[in-house]
Amino acid sequence: MGRCFEKSAVDLVIVGGGVTGAGVFREAVRNGLRCLLVDQKDFAWGTSSRSSKLIHGGLRYLKEAQFKLTLESVKERERLLTEAEGLVSPIDFIMPLYDGAGPGRAAMAAGLTVYDILAKKFRHRYLRSHRVKELIPGINTETLKGGYLFMDAQVDDARLVLRLIGEGVRQGGRALNYTYARSILRDAEGRVTGVSLMDQATGAEFEVSAPAVVNATGVWAEALHPSPEAHLHLRPLRGSHLVFSREKLPVDQAISFFHPTDKRPLFIIPWEGVVLLGTTDLDHEGDVNLEPAITDAEVEYLLGALKGVIPHAGLTREDALTSFAGVRPVLSEGGKSASQESREHAVWVDRGLVTVTGGKLTTFRKLAWDTLNAAQPFIREDPLTGEGDAVFSERRGTTPEGVGHELYKRLWSRYGKGTLALLQGAGPQGLELISGTPYVWAELAYAAEHEGVCHLEDLLLRRVRIGLILKNGGLDQMASIRAVVENYLNWDDERWEKEVADYRRLWQGCYNPCPPENK
Numbered sequence: 001m002g003r004c005f006e007k008s009a010v011d012l013v014i015v016g017g018g019v020t021g022a023g024v025f026r027e028a029v030r031n032g033l034r035c036l037l038v039d040q041k042d043f044a045w046g047t048s049s050r051s052s053k054l055i056h057g058g059l060r061y062l063k064e065a066q067f068k069l070t071l072e073s074v075k076e077r078e079r080l081l082t083e084a085e086g087l088v089s090p091i092d093f094i095m096p097l098y099d100g101a102g103p104g105r106a107a108m109a110a111g112l113t114v115y116d117i118l119a120k121k122f123r124h125r126y127l128r129s130h131r132v133k134e135l136i137p138g139i140n141t142e143t144l145k146g147g148y149l150f151m152d153a154q155v156d157d158a159r160l161v162l163r164l165i166g167e168g169v170r171q172g173g174r175a176l177n178y179t180y181a182r183s184i185l186r187d188a189e190g191r192v193t194g195v196s197l198m199d200q201a202t203g204a205e206f207e208v209s210a211p212a213v214v215n216a217t218g219v220w221a222e223a224l225h226p227s228p229e230a231h232l233h234l235r236p237l238r239g240s241h242l243v244f245s246r247e248k249l250p251v252d253q254a255i256s257f258f259h260p261t262d263k264r265p266l267f268i269i270p271w272e273g274v275v276l277l278g279t280t281d282l283d284h285e286g287d288v289n290l291e292p293a294i295t296d297a298e299v300e301y302l303l304g305a306l307k308g309v310i311p312h313a314g315l316t317r318e319d320a321l322t323s324f325a326g327v328r329p330v331l332s333e334g335g336k337s338a339s340q341e342s343r344e345h346a347v348w349v350d351r352g353l354v355t356v357t358g359g360k361l362t363t364f365r366k367l368a369w370d371t372l373n374a375a376q377p378f379i380r381e382d383p384l385t386g387e388g389d390a391v392f393s394e395r396r397g398t399t400p401e402g403v404g405h406e407l408y409k410r411l412w413s414r415y416g417k418g419t420l421a422l423l424q425g426a427g428p429q430g431l432e433l434i435s436g437t438p439y440v441w442a443e444l445a446y447a448a449e450h451e452g453v454c455h456l457e458d459l460l461l462r463r464v465r466i467g468l469i470l471k472n473g474g475l476d477q478m479a480s481i482r483a484v485v486e487n488y489l490n491w492d493d494e495r496w497e498k499e500v501a502d503y504r505r506l507w508q509g510c511y512n513p514c515p516p517e518n519k
């Protein structure tokens with residue numbers, strides 16, 4: 001992972017360092033292909049760091065009779081729970097049931113039974129109303145009939161991307177962030193011959209030869225490859241979240257519930273020591289090249305939903321720690337409401353250019369293999385292998401002395417083999433927790449040294465998620481953060497001032513739930 005690349009030919013260039021591109025990269029490198037992955041901004045800068053962080057079957061897709069998508073998602077969830085243990089973790093959900101609102105008990109029982117059958121595990125159960133009240137303090141009890149408990153899974157989305165890229169790089173792949181793919185290069189017959197790239201830091205342009213290019217640019221996909229299906233185009237749909245501390249919103253299980261006004265499904269999800277409330281689903285009218293942010297209307301909508309389900313929480317905008325927004329790459333035929341749009345993916349092939357877009361974080365492996373199988377004829381004759389292999393091949397060994405087992409497990413799940421260097425470099429205070437977070441200081445040092453950090457925002461929003469979970473985005477801890485990473489980043493005072501000022505501006509504009517003009 002980094003910024004240095006000797007400009008030679010490769011077998012495959014992957015444009016887009018979100019979960020889709022990272023999944024393709026990981027599997028292609030495993031097959032011995034010489035691969036280059038590029039992202040115009042940071043790895044996971046796009047949608048893949050801004051999701052609801054669920055690895056889920058998607059109960060709501062069952063309601064819309066999207067059995068194929070649910071089955072694929074449930075299979076992937078089960079696989080990732082084992083193969084990415086610690087990074088992908090089980091999470092209990094409660095869905096409260098109300099008289100005369102939302103689905104009834106019979107409908108939920110049927111849906112959850114199908115969900116469990118698809119997973120081949122029987123895990124849901126009915127809860128009487130008194131048990132729901134115990135489990136969700138402050139829940140709206142008016143007409144509460146009971147509820148269902150069921151299981152799904154959650155992830156640190158950006159770390160999933162970085163783990164996939166990290167393993168690919170350690171096995172010989174090359175990955176460059178802040179490298180923009182300007183255009184696809186072709187020969188006289190229109191066959192792909194490579195890609196024209198630009199280093200965003202210097203403006204330097206260069207070309208890389210390759211017989212195949214994967215366009216995994218999510219919501220940007222049609223810029224490199226306009227849809228070949230006249231009726232099907234990308235519809236950017238924004239989803240936003242509010243983030244609360246557990247003191248303000250004390251829930252131990254996730255809650256799946258319906259908005260009192262438009263009846264859309266929403267979630268309250270404990271994650272990384274905080275609680276996420278989301279999400280919205282709206283046409284994104286803004287420029288997709290600019291960082292998206294929650295709007296006032298979305299804040300009101302989410303707070304209205306919270307008031308409906310936990311009225312006694314009495315939370316306001318000022319109580320939120322942070323907010324974040326992302327834009328879904330959804331393929332649309334038109335004529336549907338945002339929430340009715342399918343989350344299926346599409347693969348388009350054009351003489352060596354293979355575009356993959358749509359889909360979900362959960363199904364990234366499936367997307368990767370559909371893409372690679374489409375790209376293979378342009379690269380080599382032999383089929384690619386390993387579709388059934390475990391997603392990560394780096395295996396965790398015995399917990400080293402002096403390191404807690406849970407910490408070691410957590411670090412390995414995020415850094416793979418990099419954990420060894422992380423621990424070696426950790427000074428006496430390195431394994432202490434950064435206050436208010438589940439991260440240890442040595443993670444910052446490791447990321448700064450080994451994970452291609454170009455800007456402060458890369459470190460605080462994606463390598464660790466301090467920017468999402470600490471009030472003020474970690475700006476209050478900047479002196480300590482600088483002390484830990486400055487030896488690796490080699491920024492002088494002027495650069496530090498600029499990085500901090502840029503990060504402050506970004507955080508205030510796009511992650512602060514109460515930007516100064518609202519106070």
Ligand SMILES: Cc1cc2nc3c(=O)[nH]c(=O)nc-3n(C[C@H](O)[C@H](O)[C@H](O)COP(=O)(O)OP(=O)(O)OC[C@H]3O[C@@H](n4cnc5c(N)ncnc54)[C@H](O)[C@@H]3O)c2cc1C
Nearest residue numbers: 016018019020040046047048052054181218239360361362
């Ligand atoms: C609010 C929200 C909640 C969601 N929740 C869930 C969930 O809980 N579970 C789930 O499974 N899915 C969820 N999703 C969907 C999931 O996040 C996306 O499907 C997935 O992250 C898309 O990944 P991607 O790699 O295709 O796109 P992206 O992550 O957007 O990656 C594309 C990358 O391409 C780069 N790029 C674009 N153009 C160029 C270029 N010309 N040159 C170089 N790089 C370029 C971009 O910078 C970007 O980093 C959610 C989505 C949203 C918005």
